[in-house]
Amino acid sequence: MSRTRIPVGRVELAALAPGTIEAAPGPVIGLTDTGAAASIGPGRGHTLIVAWPGLGTTTVLRTLAAQYARRGTHVDVLDVSGQHAWARGQQRVHLHEDAGSIHRRLLQLAAQVRAERKGPPRVVLVESDQTINTLLRFRHYPHPGGTGLDALTTVLAGGLLCGIRVVMACRAVPVPIAHVAQDLFATRLLAAPSPRTWQLVGAPGAPVPDEPYRAGLMHLVHGGGHQRVRLLQLTPLQAAHLATTSGPIGRPTRWRRPRLRRRLHACHLARLAAPAASTFQIPRIQGDFR
Template sequence: MKWSAPPRLRVGLADLPQGAVDEGPGPLIGVTDSAAPAYLGPGSGHALLVAWPGTGATTVLRTLAAQYARRGTEVDILDVAGQHTWARAQQRVHLYQDAASVHRRLYQLAHQVRTERSGPARTVLVESDQTVTALLRFRHYPVPGGTGLDALTTVLAGGRLHGIRVVMACRAVPAPWGHVARDLFTTRLLAAPTPRTWHLVGPPGAPAPQEEPFRVGRMHLVGSGSDELVQLLRLTDLQAAHLAATPANAARAPRLRYRPRDRLPVTAPTASAFQLPRTQGDSRP
């Protein structure tokens, strides 16, 4: 699928061609500068987002979580920061919002990996530095290897064989993973990467990108030796909750065409799965 023109502003549902969300090989990440959709497909492996607060990492996790749930995948959100209130009461999305519950869940998943038990397809989203800090500092069991980061490393190492994918967001690569992050995460999304970040998780041997004007939601998509700039798909909390609660085969999306304007209203037929309640003054998708 190739689109007629790459959206230069924020990419929302109203910018997408027919079937862009539901008919791809996986959740839609965004649009490349060459006007092609970028997906997190079955071969993309675990994904790491390295981005400072305010650059779009939470939006990426929300957008991916909603699409995974829409496709029938179970989703665990580890969110000590409390960013994903939209996911409450969602049937396929499970929130873990304190250090103890986050660690217990990771130990359960690590045990599943160690005992080589497969389960339903599951995506684990790790939100923000507060959660990463909890993984490093909190010890549910006072034994070596008792931190949540140790359990998460086990899930990263063997989880894909048992139907588990991890998508993790942080502002810098955690120090214990400095030398193996590129191996643990096949896909990396980097917002205005520092030289250290590029050295650790950029394409091996590739020169660091030249500094460019910062734009929210614009990241380097790195994987298998490649690097491409992507403008990320943006779903609001309301859109994400609606999408997650609507199975992909419930209704066909309307034909939505890109219009290069600063404000892009959402217009959809009444029966559309994408028709969403609007809030006053909200003219962006």
């Protein structure tokens, strides 16, 4: 029996049926084998994305950030690699690009979790291992709240009760949380997972997917099952447009320089109607005009 073959590549925004993003219970990740929209609903907890660079991690984070902001959720993007420049200046998307800013933000969120203080819905997106490694090398003064990584662990453990959701992307499951990764992350997106990755965060009892690396193709694992998903691709311009609008989605128009329209008065019309005078012609006098 031949296996169903799906087209390789990401899904463009124009390929979605009208109203798909508005009707979904959560941000749309992409399309399944049957063409149905796969989304992250309210009860799907934290999200872990395990994939090598170039297979769609930045695409997923950008797509989720724009849709969460569109739904009125505050978004913190922790990124030191410069992949999310589109988020600068956004109203509901806050971009943290240096280790100090990331460290302070995580400590603030951890303090909120420890105080069991529920706030407005918030999503924290952690871009790649580079951000985590930067926090490991970050030197800071002793703080009673601990390090940034300790604060991130605190947010993962109790953030959902305070309205904070984490979406973290990495190449492999971090060793310190490998034994509790399935408990911390109810939703997992895996791109061509290795046997170890599938054993740690894959679908229980399901065989390891035997597929090559394909950009834009991942396995969505949730609730003991899994399905293949073609990722929805939003360009930086589309993400910025989607994050700032709440009405029906349309294609963002390209910015054009406005045309300068002259208002032609009677004197201008007279000049245009008169023949062009050469430098060798005698200038007209006032009596010539009738």
